[in-house]
Amino acid sequence: MTDVRVPHLSANWNYPTAIRAGAGRVRELPSLCFEFGMRAPLLVTDPGLASLPFINNILNLCEENGLRVDMFANIKGNPTGQNVIEGLTVFRTGEHDGILAVGGGSALDAAKAIALMAGQSRPLWDFEDLEDNYLRVNEDAMAPVIAVPTTAGTGSEVGRSSVITDEEAEIKRIIFHPRMLPAQVILDPELTCGLPTNITAATGMDALSHNLEAFCAPSFHPMAEGIALEAMRLISVYLPRVVADGNDLDARMQMLVASSMGATAFQRGLGAMHALAHPLGALFDAHHGLLNAILMPYVLRANESAIGEPMERLARHLDLPNPGFGGVLEWVYQLRLDLGIPNTLQEIGIDGEQAERIGRMAVADAAAASNPVAFDAADYRDIFLNALTGTAPS
Numbered sequence: 001m002t003d004v005r006v007p008h009l010s011a012n013w014n015y016p017t018a019i020r021a022g023a024g025r026v027r028e029l030p031s032l033c034f035e036f037g038m039r040a041p042l043l044v045t046d047p048g049l050a051s052l053p054f055i056n057n058i059l060n061l062c063e064e065n066g067l068r069v070d071m072f073a074n075i076k077g078n079p080t081g082q083n084v085i086e087g088l089t090v091f092r093t094g095e096h097d098g099i100l101a102v103g104g105g106s107a108l109d110a111a112k113a114i115a116l117m118a119g120q121s122r123p124l125w126d127f128e129d130l131e132d133n134y135l136r137v138n139e140d141a142m143a144p145v146i147a148v149p150t151t152a153g154t155g156s157e158v159g160r161s162s163v164i165t166d167e168e169a170e171i172k173r174i175i176f177h178p179r180m181l182p183a184q185v186i187l188d189p190e191l192t193c194g195l196p197t198n199i200t201a202a203t204g205m206d207a208l209s210h211n212l213e214a215f216c217a218p219s220f221h222p223m224a225e226g227i228a229l230e231a232m233r234l235i236s237v238y239l240p241r242v243v244a245d246g247n248d249l250d251a252r253m254q255m256l257v258a259s260s261m262g263a264t265a266f267q268r269g270l271g272a273m274h275a276l277a278h279p280l281g282a283l284f285d286a287h288h289g290l291l292n293a294i295l296m297p298y299v300l301r302a303n304e305s306a307i308g309e310p311m312e313r314l315a316r317h318l319d320l321p322n323p324g325f326g327g328v329l330e331w332v333y334q335l336r337l338d339l340g341i342p343n344t345l346q347e348i349g350i351d352g353e354q355a356e357r358i359g360r361m362a363v364a365d366a367a368a369a370s371n372p373v374a375f376d377a378a379d380y381r382d383i384f385l386n387a388l389t390g391t392a393p394s
């Protein structure tokens with residue numbers, strides 16, 4: 001007889017890191033702590049989750065198994081350098097020896113940055129992803145991380161970087177080191193079942209944007225292409241299902257995997273959606289996934305001349321009724337509609353006053369480098385303005 005707590009969608013993978021996938025597997029957390037030499041982990045999570053029963057259950061589970069565990073949850077939706085420094089103080093003061101990163105992209109990114117900083121003597125921004133700054137990191141001083149995502153979108157659990165807002169400079173900086181890839185990941189769909197519908201939709205669209213931008217990036221990386229293509233099929237099937245029924249465990253599992261696949265694939269690069277979403281997130285503190293979801297069709301249109309071939313393949317793989325670019329664009333518009341995603345940036349309170357600045361910030365963003373078309377600042381400004389008011393470019 002099948003154990004209902006461990007359905008057929010359960011597996012252990014070692015790619016791109018050690019992953020335990022399956023419903024209920026968060027209960028393996030204490031034994032994994034011991035495996036990674038942790039006796040006093042710091043649980044880093046989002047403030048919205050800190051008081052939820054499942055976080056309390058994790059804390060109790062750890063304590064019952066002889067771990068000394070503490071929690072840090074003072075993290076903004078777009079985590080800041082100050083959040084990381086504060087978490088680092090808690091980590092050091094509590095003499096912790098590892099980090100349990102439990103939450104959405106904000107908590108995971110902040111947690112990974114705190115773990116990187118654990119024993120460093122340099123300030124955080126010295127490790128920004130510029131040139132070979134990552135070589136400044138004392139690897140032995142990094143703390144181990146076990147990542148448990150509670151949203152399916154960011155894929156940060158399998159990423160080697162964190163996006164942290166520099167509040168003083170009003171920009172998002174990427175902190176990178178190859179060993180920021182968490183040592184262990186648990187993908188447990190039970191933890192994502194409580195997500196509100198709008199967050200499920202927005203985070204799912206972030207996963208789509210990762211796969212879509214990676215798939216369109218103009219570089220030689222067939223492995224990433226294959227992962228992105230299949231992840232987009234999973235999203236096309238399962239994102240509408242999780243939005244229709246948040247307790248559909250199989251669909252929740254598939255979305256968690258598609259999200260991890262997105263962050264695995266975007267080692268190939270991202271593109272203009274993220275190049276614009278980063279400055280907009282920094283300036284307006286808007287939800288990252290929602291920004292990408294709104295920007296998606298406007299960026300696709302702007303890239304149209306350069307992505308005909310990959311869109312042909314995507315349309316075939318998704319078995320869309322209309323082939324090619326037009327079919328994919330129709331699918332994106334319909335998906336956004338079905339998920340209740342607004343069509344314009346102004347609907348989420350963004351205005352055009354800083355359009356020129358946003359254009360300049362987008363072209364300077366790391367994600368711009370791998371967009372299929374080398375847009376300049378004026379192009380980015382125009383895409384932003386199209387997405388602001390819903391103007392379809394000619």
Ligand SMILES: [Fe+2]
Nearest residue numbers: 154206210288
């Ligand atoms: Fe993203």
